[in-house]
Amino acid sequence: MTQPLVTPVEGSTPRQVLFYCLQPLLLIIVIGHWYLDPLQEETYLLTIVFVQLVLGFSEHYFPGRPAWLTNAREKTRNVTLVVILSTIALYLSGLYQTWLTGPLEVFRHSIGLDIWPHEWPLLVQLFMVFFLSELLWYWMHRAEHRWFLVWRLSGHGSHHSFKKLGALNFGLNHPIEYFFILLPSALVELTFGVGVAAAGAAILTVTQTSVAHANIALNSRGIGLAFTTNKYHICHHSAVLQESNTNYGCSTIVWDRLFGTFLDKTIDETGTGPTEPTMWEKFLMPFKEPDDTAIAPGSEQ
Ligand SMILES: [Zn+2]
Secondary structure, eight states: OOOOOOOOOTTOHHHHHHHHHHHHHHHHHHHHHHHHSTTOTTHHHHHHHHHHHHHHHHHHHSOSSGGGOOOHHHHHHHHHHHHHHHHHHHHHHHHHHHHHHHHHHHHHHHTTOOOOOTTSOHHHHHHHHHHHHHHHHHHHHHHHHHOHHHHHHHTHHHHHOOSSOOGGGGGOSOGGGHHHHTHHHHHHHHHHTOOTHHHHHHHHHHHHHHHHHOOSOOOOTTGGGTBOOHHHHHHHTBSSHHHHTSOOOSSBOHHHHHHTOOOOOOOSOBSSSSSOOOHHHHHTTTTOOOTTOOSSTTTTO
């Protein structure tokens, strides 16, 4: 099922503006807004709503792949799932804070790891947390695709099973996988005792992962040296095993470039195989793989 990509044509000004400006502008707006009041707790949820509205309208009027547009029923289902899963994620994030803050503080003091540069500019600290957390996520995500047991335990196949991608897919993971997804940033934040910059990094990450799944034609030159673009991440969602084993960085692409897993390719088809599992089958994926799975670890044998 080939999904032709609409590229910005000469003379189509809105598509060209979106192509070049949407991702950099969103990043500047969300980081700038956070920077004006870094202690404002509502900023994270407001950012998700704002970014999803901007990307959702852009996808509706200027879809990169028109065949990936969802109907009203599918959109309602996806929005409902994202609200439920985001609530679960917030709860799990609180659990990690409760479980890990004390032990990691003791660990930090015991080995003299009080080295976080709290006096450095806040934006520099933000990018330090961002790149460090993404480094941990890179190896965790790579492990999900490398070892069948981790693939199953994390339910990562559920996230890959969608045949149509859009910005909402940033949050369409198996509930179990949130234990994995939230761990890298919690470890970096609590091991180093980062403080307020961690909230800025979380806002940058959630914006980047939303853009990375968006069904809009976006530029990758320049910005794609450091940040994951949707071209790179959609390549990771390929239904072809070799293509899906690339571009593990969902927010930054620097670790893929460094560790040799970067691929710059426009792919034809996403999903775990030729067909999309039902919602119930997706939920059961930690226990039972769909029969036509082509990208689970070991599928090439
Ligand atoms: Zn993956």
